[in-house]
Structure formats: C-alpha cells, structure tokens
Amino acid sequence: MSKVKKRIRPTKEQAQELNRRLDAVVEAGHTSNLYCDCDVCQALAEQAKLMGYRTDVTIKRPSDKWDRRKREYERRRQNDAVKMASLAGQGLTSAEIGGKMHRSKSYINKLAKEFEITLATKKRGRKLCH
Structure with a gap:
C-alpha cells in the first residue's frame, strides 16, 4: 500500500497569512x-497548497457540462410551466396538477408563484346540514 502523506498543522503565521x-x-x-x-x-x-489544503496550484477552467445542465433545467421548468398553466385553466388544484405531471406539490406551487399562475383551491369549511 502506498503511504498517505499526513497533513502538517499550519503555524500561526501561516494561518494569519492565509486569512490575509x-x-x-x-x-x-x-x-x-x-x-x-x-x-x-x-x-x-x-498559500493553500503550501499549507496542504490543496494538491494543485493551477486553477482549472470549468467544463461546459454545468452550463448545459443549467440550460436543460431552465427549459424543463418552462415546459412544466406551460403544462401547468393549461391544467390550471381546467380548474385543477396543485395536488391534482402534481399528480398528472408527476411532480411534487411544492414544485408546482413554486412554479406557480414564479410564473404568476393562479391555481384553483378546494373549498374548505363546514357543509350545511339542510
């Protein structure tokens, strides 16, 4: 087995320099x-490499993978908002819309607030006993 290099605790001066x-x-x-x-x-x-917090000094450029994931996420949210708006137009509640779209109720409510879509609510209260 290869021996793992143990990180040495930094001195007070090194810690102060890192903070500066x-x-x-x-x-x-x-x-x-x-x-x-x-x-x-x-x-x-x-300084972080000197103290043993990093293994590499050079700061690498990010890949475009995260940008692509962010674009896909935004596109999916917009598509969900369009579907949700059509279902809300039919008078469905957030729980019913979530069931039809296979999304959570909190996600539906968050999208409705962001895109300013009004959702139907169930009437609560006591029924008349006439």
Whole structure:
C-alpha cells in the first residue's frame, strides 16, 4: 500500500497569512468566481497548497457540462410551466396538477408563484346540514 502523506498543522503565521490572502480576495470581490486567474486568487491558491489544503496550484477552467445542465433545467421548468398553466385553466388544484405531471406539490406551487399562475383551491369549511 502506498503511504498517505499526513497533513502538517499550519503555524500561526501561516494561518494569519492565509486569512490575509482570503481578505484580499473578498475585498477584490472574487468570492463567487471559482475559476479566477488574477494575482490575488493565484496567491491564495499557492498559500493553500503550501499549507496542504490543496494538491494543485493551477486553477482549472470549468467544463461546459454545468452550463448545459443549467440550460436543460431552465427549459424543463418552462415546459412544466406551460403544462401547468393549461391544467390550471381546467380548474385543477396543485395536488391534482402534481399528480398528472408527476411532480411534487411544492414544485408546482413554486412554479406557480414564479410564473404568476393562479391555481384553483378546494373549498374548505363546514357543509350545511339542510
């Protein structure tokens, strides 16, 4: 078996330097950018590799797989909204629409709120005993 390299606990100075680099990245506004190759982000990546948090210094570019999945998700939501609007026009409730479309009731309600579709509701209350 290959021997696993044990990560050494960083010194206080190394931890402070990592925190300074993290603060610099936050000040630059690159917190939501995973694949930034600016000097500030590269310095943070090098410090993380030095401390043993990362195995590779270079920041790789993402594949287009996630963009494709996001587009497919949006297209499916739009198709679901069109189907839901036609079923809501027939006077069905969210539970009935969810049953016909094989989707959950909460997903139907969330789509209805986003696309501003009015859904029918069942009348609640006591029945008259006449």
